[in-house]
Amino acid sequence: MEVAIFSSTPYERQYLDEANKATNHKLRYFDESLDMDNVDLAAGFGAVCVFVNDKANADVLEALHKGGTRLIALRCTGFNNVDLKAAAQLGLKVVRVVDYSPNSVAEHAVALLLAINRKVHRAYNRTRDSNFSLDGLIGFDLYGKTVAVVGTGKIGCVFAQIMIGFGCDVIGFDPYPSPQFEALGGRYATPGEIGGRADIIALFCPLTPATHHIINSETLRRAKPGALLINTSRGALIDTEAAIEALKSGQLGGLGIDVYEQEADLFFRDLSSEIITDDIFQRLVSFPNVIVTGHQAYLTREALTTICETTMQSIMAFEKNEKLENEVKAA
Known part of the structure; x- marks a missing residue:
């Protein structure tokens, strides 16, 4: 599956690449944070992978949907930056990393x-x-x-x-x-x-x-x-x-x-x-x-490994139409 990864960093990419060896997705890294100004970068990608400060509000989600995106994969636990109700209305699935370290x-x-x-x-x-x-x-x-x-x-x-x-x-x-x-x-x-x-x-x-x-x-x-x-x-x-x-x-x-x-x-x-x-x-x-400190509490080798492996596995489960164990739904 083609995956657009926003807010990516050099130290994170090596862990994502390693985790992807077992799933073989086509990863495209973007330094930019996802928002309305650069949402067009995700056009044509079936999955978009975002982090804590990426913006996935209703407008961004609608633009992603129009561009062919069907899955939002959060490589973090929190999901307050995603409009879950808008995602549900658009038929977008949202997954997160429930437990890492x-x-x-x-x-x-x-x-x-x-x-x-x-x-x-x-x-x-x-x-x-x-x-x-x-x-x-x-x-x-x-x-x-x-x-x-x-x-x-x-x-x-x-x-x-x-x-x-x-x-x-x-x-x-x-x-x-x-x-x-x-x-x-x-x-x-x-x-x-x-x-x-x-x-x-x-x-x-x-x-x-x-x-x-x-x-x-x-x-x-x-x-x-x-x-x-x-x-x-x-x-x-x-x-x-x-x-x-x-x-x-x-x-x-x-x-x-x-x-x-x-x-x-x-x-x-x-x-x-x-x-x-x-x-x-x-x-x-x-x-x-x-x-x-600059949001580094999660930043250990063990946590990065689990975050990346969980994210890649969730994308694979979506691609195979399997149950999404880490799906997040609107209340």
Whole structure:
């Protein structure tokens, strides 16, 4: 099957090519992100493979359909960038990668937490300048602290297990409680407990209308003063301007994020020689207690292998008219 792959990168292509040895699709790589400006590139391709910041709204999907596309293959877990209702109306199938490596994302969340807490980024920059002063680098023991895990699916459970290993008291929030989370030693929070007790809040939930800006001025106001916030899920879970105000006041003690609300205009490209005009992002990274990584939490060899193999296999199943195990449908 001919597949147009958007937002492709050199490091990703080698994994896609390797995975494709078992399926023998005809892959065409595009550096560009999919949107209305370049949707014509996909004309004639039966399948289009997209990533987190590609736009598959109703207009784009209609253009893809007219060009002969019948399958949208997401090489990621989230699908908030696809209009599923429009896809269904057009007869387009949508598949995603349901499970790749929860360890990769959970471990990156821990890395962000440790770096923010122990000021590793600041210490690194100091010692490179031969500054070995320890002023301003005091952190706190994780042992005995309360960690709130918002979203207790596979990734949240892996993160919870790591935090329990540090000796933390782990509390959770999820509209669909997980027996696995409780079996690990986590417990679900009582009303108001996360805001009142949590020293660390980590987000592992999908972006839906219900979770959009789940962290906002009100939830931050109720948070324990000085709490640390970690987000490796979707940028719009956090109201960034509200987080900035909480950082300014000291209500929020630190922020470690691998995702950003307006990341589509920034991430996955080299802008080091350009002026970034996103004032909110520039304000955010100006804080010494903020670390931003560019949506790399998933980026391990194991995760890339699984993502690419799953994507190629889903395309093959569609081509053979087999059951699509990883199909996503409108609610």
